[in-house]
Amino acid sequence: MxxxxxxxxxxxxxxxxxxxxxxxxxxxxxxxxxxxxxxxxxxxxxxxxxxxxxxxxxxxxxxxxxxxxxxxxxxxxxxxxxxxxxxxxxxxxxxxxPWYCASAGKTLTTAMTGIAENEGLLDINDKASDYLGTGWTSAPLEKENLITCKHLLSMSSGLDDSAGDGVEPENLQYLADAGTRWAYHNVYVKLQDIVATASGQDWSSYFDNKLKNKIGMSGAWIQTGDFSVYWSTTRSMARFGLLVYADGKWESEQIIPESFLNDAVNTSQNLNLSYGYMWWLNGKSSYRLPQSQIQFPDELIPNAPEDMYAALGKNDQKIYVVPSKKLVIIRMGDAxxxxxxxxxxxxxxxxxxxxxxxx
Incomplete structure (x- = not known):
């Protein structure tokens, strides 16, 4: 070739x-x-x-x-x-x-949550129901009220990940107390509703104003069923990867709060050591995978540098960030x-x- x-x-x-x-x-x-x-x-x-x-x-x-x-x-x-x-x-x-980012775009939601918190619009330790109202799940009220924004960021809501892909209340069933079970769950998308409510803007407008336009990204959120999926170009996603590599700062402007971003790219709970706030983390002693409760005793990607963290999406959409090697790497395509x-x-x-x- x-x-x-x-x-x-x-x-x-x-x-x-x-x-x-x-x-x-x-x-x-x-x-x-x-x-x-x-x-x-x-x-x-x-x-x-x-x-x-x-x-x-x-x-x-x-x-x-x-x-x-x-x-x-x-x-x-x-x-x-x-x-x-x-x-x-x-x-x-x-x-x-343009190409779809799939779950690699989850980290865009992470970034926006940090930006909204930095503006005093929300606190990630608040109950999700403070912004969504009660009854947004099918869990008993006392169990629903255990779920914070941080639990949504860290995939530890305790909601049943086998109850379907949708995020309507009937799909969000109680399985364990928040913070006691890690499961890769589409419920994270509720953070977009939380940010929109807290900011008084629709999700796309707040995203454009606070992140997309500030770093020169292109693309748009496309509604697909219950989900808003980001479609963008490779260079656009590279801009986002570069922003994260630069500790959330674009030139002289701090866009994502550095302290929040540091938390996002480090272990967020003790259930899956290789998971931050929707960023996958290499170099940890164990990891878990979507739709599994098995804990694997190894690092996530053995051939990758230990300090690498990654946004990983369905069918091999990838953003790798490697501080020690000064690299940002993007891969988009079919599986x-x-x-x-x-x-x-x-x-x-x-x-x-x-x-x-x-x-």
């Missing part, structure tokens, strides 16, 4: 676009006091960095791209300190093609192998290929 056209264009432009990289100076003291590049708003301009500049193993690029294409990938993007190192599209996809809810064997195989390239 030849390099995808976009990659050929990228390499042809490297000497032109990256010539100013030596003049970059730190924007601020964000993470590890590094110089993080932020692409300008409302522009296709995005500075690049070459594989040779990073001293990566360039002979491993083509095997990585071949593997991605064979695994039903639509797009793949690698940022180093915010600059594009790899940008590849397959199967007719392009930089302007690499079988359909899945979040994590799959593809994650570990993909990281084997990425490691070969990045040494």
């Amino acid at each position: 030849k390099l995808p056209k976009i990659v050929l264009v990228f390499f042809g432009l490297l000497t032109i676009v990256s010539c100013s990289s030596d003049d970059d100076s730190p924007k601020d003291s964000d993470p590890q006091n590094e110089a993080i590049y932020f692409p300008p708003l409302n522009s296709d301009t995005w500075e690049t960095k070459s594989i040779s500049e990073l001293d990566w193993n360039e002979t491993e690029l083509q095997p990585l791209l071949d593997y991605l294409e064979n695994k039903n990938t639509k797009s793949f993007m690698v940022l180093h300190e915010g600059k594009i190192v790899i940008e590849a599209y397959f199967d007719g996809h392009s930089s302007t093609s 690499a192998d079988d359909e899945n809810f979040a994590l799959s064997n593809f994650d570990n195989e993909l990281w084997e290929k990425i490691n070969a390239l990045t040494n």
Whole structure:
């Protein structure tokens, strides 16, 4: 297979676009006091960095791209300190093609919850019923009142994850007290209703005003049944990944509160050590998977760096953030192998290929 056209264009432009990289100076003291590049708003301009500049193993690029294409990938993007190192599209996809984020978009809801809390509109330790009213579940009132916004963020509501995908009261059945059981559950979407109620705006407007427009994202929330799913481009999701990598700050503006974000990308409860606030965490001693109560005694993705955290969506939508390697990586497309809810064997195989390239 030849390099995808976009990659050929990228390499042809490297000497032109990256010539100013030596003049970059730190924007601020964000993470590890590094110089993080932020692409300008409302522009296709995005500075690049070459594989040779990073001293990566360039002979491993083509095997990585071949593997991605064979695994039903639509797009793949690698940022180093915010600059594009790899940008590849397959199967007719392009930089302007929207794709669904699936559950990788849960982390957008996490971010908005933190923003709303920082504005004093809500407290994640409040009861969800303070914003949703009583009767939003089929649980007894005293059990429903145990469920806080934080329980929704951490997937520990105690509601029955086998009662259907919907989030109407009849689908939200009591199974255990909030905080005593971890289960990957669509009930998280109620946080969008909570944020909308607390802000006095509809969900999409508040999202656009407080996050999307501030970092130059594109895309829209598309209602599908009971769920609002975010559709966006690869570059747009890379902007969000970069924001998170930069501790929630875009250039000089703190958008997601740093303390909240730090909590979001660390263990949020003691039931699934590999789960924060809808971010999956590597490097922990055990993990649990969607639709399972089995605890696996291993780290989430053994081939990935221990400090990596990830937004993982159905059929292998991925945002990987790796502070130690200064990387943000996006993968969008169809399922690499079988359909899945979040994590799959593809994650570990993909990281084997990425490691070969990045040494």
